[in-house]
Amino acid sequence: MLETATSVPAVRAAVAAAKADGRKVGFVPTMGALHEGHLRLIDHCRDRSGFTVVSIFVNPTQFGPSEDFSRYPRTLDDDLRKCREAGADLVFTPTPAEVYPRGASATTFVEVPGLSQVLEGEIRPTHFRGVTTVVMALFNIVRPDLAVFGQKDYQQQLLIRRMVEDLHVGVEIATAPTVREPDGLAMSSRNRYLDPRQRQGAAVLHRALEAARRLVDGGERDADRVRQILRSTIESEATARLEYAVVADAETLAELGDIAPGRAAVALLAARFGTTRLIDNARLTE
Numbered sequence: 001m002l003e004t005a006t007s008v009p010a011v012r013a014a015v016a017a018a019k020a021d022g023r024k025v026g027f028v029p030t031m032g033a034l035h036e037g038h039l040r041l042i043d044h045c046r047d048r049s050g051f052t053v054v055s056i057f058v059n060p061t062q063f064g065p066s067e068d069f070s071r072y073p074r075t076l077d078d079d080l081r082k083c084r085e086a087g088a089d090l091v092f093t094p095t096p097a098e099v100y101p102r103g104a105s106a107t108t109f110v111e112v113p114g115l116s117q118v119l120e121g122e123i124r125p126t127h128f129r130g131v132t133t134v135v136m137a138l139f140n141i142v143r144p145d146l147a148v149f150g151q152k153d154y155q156q157q158l159l160i161r162r163m164v165e166d167l168h169v170g171v172e173i174a175t176a177p178t179v180r181e182p183d184g185l186a187m188s189s190r191n192r193y194l195d196p197r198q199r200q201g202a203a204v205l206h207r208a209l210e211a212a213r214r215l216v217d218g219g220e221r222d223a224d225r226v227r228q229i230l231r232s233t234i235e236s237e238a239t240a241r242l243e244y245a246v247v248a249d250a251e252t253l254a255e256l257g258d259i260a261p262g263r264a265a266v267a268l269l270a271a272r273f274g275t276t277r278l279i280d281n282a283r284l285t286e
């Protein structure tokens with residue numbers, strides 16, 4: 001049976017009861033508007049724990065002043081139904097004032113300098129400070145044994161892993177693969193902003209990543225050539241405006257000159273389709 005909670009004490013009580021039963025507690029933080037990608041994270045979590053908590057919280061502190069906080073999709077009834085069908089045990093739907101007790105925003109922050117300032121962090125300068133702060137607050141509220149994040153937000157899961165390691169948070173972090181539409185577009189709550197032409201065009205991100213992967217699988221070691229194929233594929237799509245296309249070290253996100261065997265490399269992309277920003281990534285080597 002799915003339980004719901006809106007307050008910190010109610011979450012703590014439900015989680016304490018599960019732990020008293022000897023159940024491992026898994027946690028899937030989300031901003032709602034749930035799609036198949038989120039549901040696979042819940043499956044991943046259920047496979048690895050005995051009590052799955054999902055949070056649905058559109059976190060104000062990770063949106064910049066000109067971003068889409070007010071129009072971000074909020075579909076709570078539908079989300080609760082999907083969580084129930086997916087077999088979650090507890091859904092936490094707090095207000096900002098519940099998460100940020102001093103008045104709807106944070107007055108204490110957790111930051112991961114360096115990793116939070118490149119790529120997404122360069123374009124969205126306060127974004128990751130908001131993410132790491134809210135994830136730390138949610139971890140302290142839920143006190144899970146395990147938390148699951150999506151590979152679609154590659155930089156985000158790296159930052160969270162770093163935060164957990166640096167601050168001895170004691171939560172195991174799992175990363176689940178990106179779930180895609182049949183044409184390869186990574187599922188994202190923001191896909192619903194796209195008009196039909198942009199929606200069709202957005203599949204170019206996956207095509208670019210596939211082209212890069214084919215090049216590397218064929219033996220290409222020059223990261224510049226791989227960047228070129230990423231760029232030229234995206235630039236061939238009329239609805240896309242490229243923001244970045246990088247080939248980076250999979251752990252540090254430092255840009256690579258060459259793709260050496262034994263060094264894990266990842267391609268990361270961001271582009272706008274109209275006013276909608278989408279990101280995607282793929283590992284090029286393991």
Ligand SMILES: Nc1ncnc2c1ncn2[C@@H]1O[C@H](COP(=O)(O)OP(=O)(O)OP(=O)(O)O)[C@@H](O)[C@H]1O
Nearest residue numbers: 030031032037149150152153178179187188189190
């Ligand atoms: N297609 C996907 N496959 C796997 N995980 C995903 C996918 N999309 C989102 N996630 C993961 O779901 C979690 C919650 O993400 P969030 O609620 O922001 O959804 P989103 O679809 O990424 O929304 P947005 O459009 O804001 O980026 C994150 O860990 C995110 O990486």
Ligand SMILES: CC(C)(CO)[C@@H](O)C(=O)[O-]
Nearest residue numbers: 029030031059131134153
């Ligand atoms: C991790 C997260 C739920 C924090 O608000 C958010 O950044 C997201 O949905 O990826």
Ligand code: BAL
Nearest residue numbers: 031062063127153156
């Ligand atoms: N999934 C990332 C959340 C954000 O873009 O704010």
